[in-house]
Amino acid sequence: MDLASNVILLILQIVFYRQQELAHGDNSVKLDELMLEPVVDESVLTRFRNHKLIRLYNPDQCGVQLRTLKGIVRDIFELGLPEESADVTVISLANHYYAQRIKELEEKELPQLQMQMRRAVALNMNEVDLDK
Template identity: 50%
Template sequence: MDLKANVALLLLQIVLYRQQELSHADKSLKLDDLLQEPIVDDIILTKFNTHRLVKLYASGLSGLQLRTLKGIVRSLFNKGLPDKNAPVTVVTLANYYYYTRVAELEQEQIPKLKKQISELIPQRNGEIGRGLKPC
């Protein structure tokens, strides 16, 4: 299943935070090991399913079962990174999806918003010219 970069990043952030919690709560769990093979549990599932970003950008994922969520995390790890020599961990994957999202914003979303704003400004100026008060 291909996730949008922002949704994948959110999931990885939730997973990272949970791995940190687990390693602090149980000293037998090493954070480095958890970052390579994360434990995906009900707490991650609940945080992901109820997050506003998931409801907004991936509403079909908001009712996931734990087994499916584990599969999604596994598929992110299996997909790996563009640099095949880089270690695949929760942190390296999160960094990759972070930079992917930034690139999406810079190359697609921001130019699209600028264009929409530039189209609205002449319309708005026309309304003001006809006696309508500015906001």
């Protein structure tokens, strides 16, 4: 599975939302059970395909089939969590990937943005000096 953590997090958020809908719509369905073995259906697929993040940054995923999306969710669950004692649920996985995404932002993307801003400021300062 070669997906960025933000895409995995999005999938888990969509799956979580759908499980809540299913549990609230049918009293015989238990949310706790759905968190352990989530239902991935056409509703999840449609939300995933039509999400702005996917359309902008991963347009190749817009054509994903339901079977493939189910496989991705299965793979996410099989990868599990770094802590072996923790239950693998939609929520625990989302928390893990959320923490991973924050770490990526802090360690990689924010420093890159800061560097780009410094360069832009330096270029603007040079242009101002040339105008004098």
